[in-house]
Amino acid sequence: MGYGRGVMDADVLPGPNSPLPPPFSALTAEVHEARMRRALRQAALAAEAGEVPVGAVIYHRDRLVAQAFNQTRTLKDPTAHAEMLAITQAASALGDWRLLDCALYVTLEPCAMCSGAIVLARIPLVVWGAPDPQRGGAVSCFQILDSPQLNHRPALLGGVLQDECSTLLLDFFKSRRTANHDHPTTEVPPP
Numbered sequence: 001m002g003y004g005r006g007v008m009d010a011d012v013l014p015g016p017n018s019p020l021p022p023p024f025s026a027l028t029a030e031v032h033e034a035r036m037r038r039a040l041r042q043a044a045l046a047a048e049a050g051e052v053p054v055g056a057v058i059y060h061r062d063r064l065v066a067q068a069f070n071q072t073r074t075l076k077d078p079t080a081h082a083e084m085l086a087i088t089q090a091a092s093a094l095g096d097w098r099l100l101d102c103a104l105y106v107t108l109e110p111c112a113m114c115s116g117a118i119v120l121a122r123i124p125l126v127v128w129g130a131p132d133p134q135r136g137g138a139v140s141c142f143q144i145l146d147s148p149q150l151n152h153r154p155a156l157l158g159g160v161l162q163d164e165c166s167t168l169l170l171d172f173f174k175s176r177r178t179a180n181h182d183h184p185t186t187e188v189p190p191p
């Protein structure tokens, strides 16, 4: 499992960095929340598919250019995190590997892999919902999105619709534990 662990005991994360640089400083809290709700709808689709519910969307200025949800199980691909799929979609839509003037919204703090991809794509704004204190690659566990050693440091905004994003993950893991308890033989025993 790529992401999800650690969010269970998540309760604190960096609040919004303030203020955001222009042009993002013009975005209201309502805009950030509306965009995060769209990411949450993607996360719900992941849950329906039995995937760890994480969703991501990317806006180029005011235009939605990507939306995706975690599909690591479905695609049998450990790199198929919501952010990775969304970054590929956005690059294709824009015809450029640099996602300039783009904002990525994701329901869970990006992991180390996705944070690395965000740096490579030069995404200027990253917004997330739930923190991931144990695995978060943006600022929590590793500070990949806030490192002076890297050539790109996006503006960051954490905790947008945090409760809803966390609840979706917590409910998913809770229901999965219950399912495992009801059907213990469905889990492959350790070697």
Ligand SMILES: [Zn+2]
Pocket (backbone or CB within 6 Å): 003, 081, 083, 110, 111, 112, 113, 114, 115
């Ligand atoms: Zn990731």
